[in-house]
Amino acid sequence: MTFRRKIYLSIEELQADLDAWILTYNNDRNHQGKIDCGRTSMQTFINGKEAWCDKITTLNC
Template sequence: RDLDEWVMYYNEQRTHQGKMCSGRTPLVTLEDGKQIWKEKFID
């Protein structure tokens, strides 16, 4: 249970400072990337 809580915090609440995340959470970065991918490859 502790691991599940930590993973949820890590992916959904904690911001990242890396080049790809730019202060966003990993979940937001993933969602933004999926939208960009759809625009480039599906539409």
């Protein structure tokens, strides 16, 4: 929807807006759903990584 509001004159201009949108989407915007539970995508990723490391450490003992 956002990208329908602007006419891009170069791929670099489009890439800059896309990069900014991805940062906001992953780091600032809260997500709903069974896995995210109101966290950002990055928070969900970091928590999942920590849980995975804990599980692997337990299995390797």
